[in-house]
Amino acid sequence: MIKSLFKIAWRNLIKRKVFSSISILGLAIGFGSAILIYLFLSYHLSFDDFHPNQDRIYRMATEEHMDDINYSASVPPAFAKVFREDYAYAEKVAKIVDREGLVLDVEQNGGINKYSKNIMFAEEDFFKIFNFPLKNGGNAVSLSAPNTAVITESEALEMYGTTDVVGKTFVLENDATIEITGVLKDIPNTSFLNHEIFISFENLEKYSEFAHGENWGGITTNLQCYALLKPNQDIATIENALLELPKQHRPNSKNTHIYKLQPLSDIHLNLEYGGLNPVFLVVFGIIGLFLIAIACINFVNISTAQAFYRSKEIGIRKVLGSFKRQLFWQFLSETFLISLFAMILGIVLAILFLPAFNALFEIQLTMESLVSVQFFGFLLALLLLVSILSGSYPGILLSRIVPILALKGKLNHNDTGGATTRKVLVVTQFVISISLIVATLVISRQIEYATQTDLGFDKESIVMLQVPETMDSAKFYDLKERLKQVVGVQQVSGCLTSPGAGDTFWDTTVKYNNRPEREDFSISVKVGDEDYLNTFSIPLVAGRNFFKNDSITELLVNEKFAEKLGISSSEELLGKTLAVNGDRVEATIVGVVRNFHDSSFTDEIKPVFIAPTVRWYNELGIKINHLNTKSTLEQLKKEWSQTFSNHIFDYRFLDERVAEQYETEQRYLSLSKVFSGLAIFIGCMGLYGLILFFVGQRKKEVGIRKVLGSNITGILTLFSIDFLKLVLIAGAIAVPFAWYFMDVWLQGYTYRTQIHWWYFAISIVAVLVLTLLTISYQTIRVAIKNPVNSLRTE
Amino acid sequence: MLLQLKNIFKWVNSGGQRIFLLKDINLTVEEGEFISVMGPSGSGKSTLLNVIGMLDNFDEGEYHFLDESVHTLKEKHRANLYKEYIGFVFQSYHLLDDLTVYENLEMPLLYKKYRSSERKAMVADMLDRFNMVGKKDLFPAQLSGGQQQLVGVARALIAGPKLILADEPTGNLNSQQSEEIMQLFKTLNQEDGVTIIQVTHSEMNAAYGSRIINLLDGRKIGD
Numbered sequence A: 001m002i003k004s005l006f007k008i009a010w011r012n013l014i015k016r017k018v019f020s021s022i023s024i025l026g027l028a029i030g031f032g033s034a035i036l037i038y039l040f041l042s043y044h045l046s047f048d049d050f051h052p053n054q055d056r057i058y059r060m061a062t063e064e065h066m067d068d069i070n071y072s073a074s075v076p077p078a079f080a081k082v083f084r085e086d087y088a089y090a091e092k093v094a095k096i097v098d099r100e101g102l103v104l105d106v107e108q109n110g111g112i113n114k115y116s117k118n119i120m121f122a123e124e125d126f127f128k129i130f131n132f133p134l135k136n137g138g139n140a141v142s143l144s145a146p147n148t149a150v151i152t153e154s155e156a157l158e159m160y161g162t163t164d165v166v167g168k169t170f171v172l173e174n175d176a177t178i179e180i181t182g183v184l185k186d187i188p189n190t191s192f193l194n195h196e197i198f199i200s201f202e203n204l205e206k207y208s209e210f211a212h213g214e215n216w217g218g219i220t221t222n223l224q225c226y227a228l229l230k231p232n233q234d235i236a237t238i239e240n241a242l243l244e245l246p247k248q249h250r251p252n253s254k255n256t257h258i259y260k261l262q263p264l265s266d267i268h269l270n271l272e273y274g275g276l277n278p279v280f281l282v283v284f285g286i287i288g289l290f291l292i293a294i295a296c297i298n299f300v301n302i303s304t305a306q307a308f309y310r311s312k313e314i315g316i317r318k319v320l321g322s323f324k325r326q327l328f329w330q331f332l333s334e335t336f337l338i339s340l341f342a343m344i345l346g347i348v349l350a351i352l353f354l355p356a357f358n359a360l361f362e363i364q365l366t367m368e369s370l371v372s373v374q375f376f377g378f379l380l381a382l383l384l385l386v387s388i389l390s391g392s393y394p395g396i397l398l399s400r401i402v403p404i405l406a407l408k409g410k411l412n413h414n415d416t417g418g419a420t421t422r423k424v425l426v427v428t429q430f431v432i433s434i435s436l437i438v439a440t441l442v443i444s445r446q447i448e449y450a451t452q453t454d455l456g457f458d459k460e461s462i463v464m465l466q467v468p469e470t471m472d473s474a475k476f477y478d479l480k481e482r483l484k485q486v487v488g489v490q491q492v493s494g495c496l497t498s499p500g501a502g503d504t505f506w507d508t509t510v511k512y513n514n515r516p517e518r519e520d521f522s523i524s525v526k527v528g529d530e531d532y533l534n535t536f537s538i539p540l541v542a543g544r545n546f547f548k549n550d551s552i553t554e555l556l557v558n559e560k561f562a563e564k565l566g567i568s569s570s571e572e573l574l575g576k577t578l579a580v581n582g583d584r585v586e587a588t589i590v591g592v593v594r595n596f597h598d599s600s601f602t603d604e605i606k607p608v609f610i611a612p613t614v615r616w617y618n619e620l621g622i623k624i625n626h627l628n629t630k631s632t633l634e635q636l637k638k639e640w641s642q643t644f645s646n647h648i649f650d651y652r653f654l655d656e657r658v659a660e661q662y663e664t665e666q667r668y669l670s671l672s673k674v675f676s677g678l679a680i681f682i683g684c685m686g687l688y689g690l691i692l693f694f695v696g697q698r699k700k701e702v703g704i705r706k707v708l709g710s711n712i713t714g715i716l717t718l719f720s721i722d723f724l725k726l727v728l729i730a731g732a733i734a735v736p737f738a739w740y741f742m743d744v745w746l747q748g749y750t751y752r753t754q755i756h757w758w759y760f761a762i763s764i765v766a767v768l769v770l771t772l773l774t775i776s777y778q779t780i781r782v783a784i785k786n787p788v789n790s791l792r793t794e
Numbered sequence B: 001m002l003l004q005l006k007n008i009f010k011w012v013n014s015g016g017q018r019i020f021l022l023k024d025i026n027l028t029v030e031e032g033e034f035i036s037v038m039g040p041s042g043s044g045k046s047t048l049l050n051v052i053g054m055l056d057n058f059d060e061g062e063y064h065f066l067d068e069s070v071h072t073l074k075e076k077h078r079a080n081l082y083k084e085y086i087g088f089v090f091q092s093y094h095l096l097d098d099l100t101v102y103e104n105l106e107m108p109l110l111y112k113k114y115r116s117s118e119r120k121a122m123v124a125d126m127l128d129r130f131n132m133v134g135k136k137d138l139f140p141a142q143l144s145g146g147q148q149q150l151v152g153v154a155r156a157l158i159a160g161p162k163l164i165l166a167d168e169p170t171g172n173l174n175s176q177q178s179e180e181i182m183q184l185f186k187t188l189n190q191e192d193g194v195t196i197i198q199v200t201h202s203e204m205n206a207a208y209g210s211r212i213i214n215l216l217d218g219r220k221i222g223d
């Protein structure tokens, strides 16, 4: 029986090649996309699921309550020790601090290789909390002594050309000689941890006194603190107990800390604490479902349209003894067979496009992730789901056919049914396509808006150089002068960070003028020299720039600061004093600058002050004319290396750094481009099949109309009008639908573009044109044929 | 007695009017009869045959088939009944174009509970009996009309029905092919004892039967 069913199914496939290819190809694209999306989702959902005690591992985090709430995935440096020694909740507590771009000297073959590496300074217990085993499988990592390190196997290969490196040494920042005490297995891609080199926490002091010390004064996001709790702890109880810590250690702070325990499983997908936006995954999932839905719709449309052709077969089978149920299963098994082909093709497509997909979303999915029980379970579930979704409705229609009518050939299309359903389904496809086009337009418009709107500062032709070690004034001004002499350089400024640096910021509370209390908001510190405004073209709205100085006596604020203070005139701020950095520094406000966007458009502009302090300069901003960038850069390197002879020259362009803030949005955009393209493609294929069918069915009518004098345009209009109506109905549904969702999306941005009516117009017209093209191709083919032929065949 | 129709009426309502397709039909068929139904086009011959074959309903009257009262049976029961006892032969053969001769013959068996080896034997038997062994792998389109109808008859017979209903089985055939089919019917009727009811327009074909029923406007005339 089964064999016979598959035989028939196979012959049906062969016989209706075009329709079969459309169904199979559409489903295959749907399956391929679903597979990639599944891999993507399971990749993101599998983060750090390989630690034996994972449900007892927590990251310590802080809610900072000021005039608004800030979420920080870190705690003050002193927290770890107190939590370990004064409380009994945890088995192990460990902190880690990361530093970027430190210089490592590695001796190899008699020479010295220099590397610029990101380093994690870690307490030994870190490796007892987590499952990051050594090469030999154990976790006996030894990092408690100063000047010790462990590195991963691939790092060892890169630096030493072998993994057998225990006992070997490297020099850190031209200073300490560090000995490698262990080699770790490579850290899985699906971990919050993406460092390769771990150095004893004891060595941190030189590179961050603040993070290394037992400080309660603030938070650096470079530090993370993890705890392995004892079994069966109640998190709320612990968090409650921790409420007393700020009272004890930060009694006078306006910035109220509330310490939180963030579960390990929450780290990767908690937006507030710096994780990936889970909405991103949901959107991904929905798009996957859309694609599968569109492909199923194609299938249902084409097969119900064909039900008419098959009605005779069904009639005969019924008369010869088949039950409804058997016919239903027959049809379902045909669908299953088609889906199976499509799935095999889909897997091939997924494998082919995996590298491109990885590149697009900057992830590392591998073929190995394809071979797992879950994945096969997913494939099977998907296959059954699609077979049932797209097979059952046509199956029901077919099995309902009344045999004597079918045998008499008296069935028409309304009897085989599904005409209304088909219309509804086609409209659904159009709605999805139109909505996806609208989404693509809105997202790209928002990115354009964010990257092309005046940010309040100049980001073009500005090169950012690192300052790898703290400088004194003499060294700094000497370097700055030499850089200024380079041909093509217009301005040079030393600073902590450039404007628009995104999440690298330093906030502090301030006391204004002779107000008794500190303000209840924090202010962003932009440390920079007297050329900061010139280099980044930030205009003054009142007062003057500060004079050249090594430390803070005069400072600038932005308009937002005045607004936050409730002062309407910028002039009024001039000459007032501002106590900053825990009142350690008092300076006079000499000027007010226009607001500029320091972080992404999702965030509101913050109050800012700008003031000079040479030893805090981390970067050099250099405005160049872009005529001879290459030779200018070479000259810059030469001058820079003269000052920092033991460091590796690296540079970034400011506009690239600013664009990086929109990485997520860029991914949304690629996502919606790729998948709306696919959705439209599958939809058009289905439409093509449907039209092929209708035109084929109405060949005779076309013949008669032509004989009676109709021309091709007339016939085209006749066929198009129905489908065009469907597009318009779909448009009417898609407009409010897409409008609502894109509006919600845009609400996430404090500074955002508008949704214009013409986004919808463009989308609908685009779909109309594609539909028309699809219809015209088929119709014209039939219409230009000699009518006599089609009439004679009857 | 194989079947009995008592006062069968069938009608359709059209524009508030009741149009009778069958009017007061009374008919008793004994096992082993060979009946020809005749009458002008539109007189209700096919309708009557479909009612007897339980493919179509009627609106009034009683229908007994063997020991069952068809008019009281549920749709599903009725389907079981005709599947077991009745074979159909159609004017336009109604073979499945996608199946070979062999597969067409095998198909009714697939819907009944035969084992694969039994099916093979039965199909082989039929092919042999109809001299079609050499054509078993051909598709219907590769056969002449007469050969196709032979397959149609073989398919109707394969599951061993008591009754064969044939609606103008020779309507699409030339006279030589016609005669061949009629001869076959006669043999089946006389040697295998299969009851046959056929609709025909031809006096010559009707003569093969043992009894003729004349219809006019849905009513039985004469006998």
Ligand SMILES: Nc1ncnc2c1ncn2[C@@H]1O[C@H](COP(=O)(O)OP(=O)(O)OP(=O)(O)O)[C@@H](O)[C@H]1O
Pocket: B012, B021, B039, B040, B041, B042, B043, B044, B045, B046, B047, B048
């Ligand atoms: N479902 C129906 N609705 C309305 N009229 C019907 C229906 N089915 C059959 N008829 C009518 O009933 C009459 C009898 O039809 P039937 O097919 O039984 O005739 P017939 O004797 O087999 O004719 P022919 O020799 O042409 O095959 C015809 O007039 C036909 O139009």
Ligand SMILES: [Mg+2]
Pocket: B045, B046, B047, B167
């Ligand atoms: Mg008839």
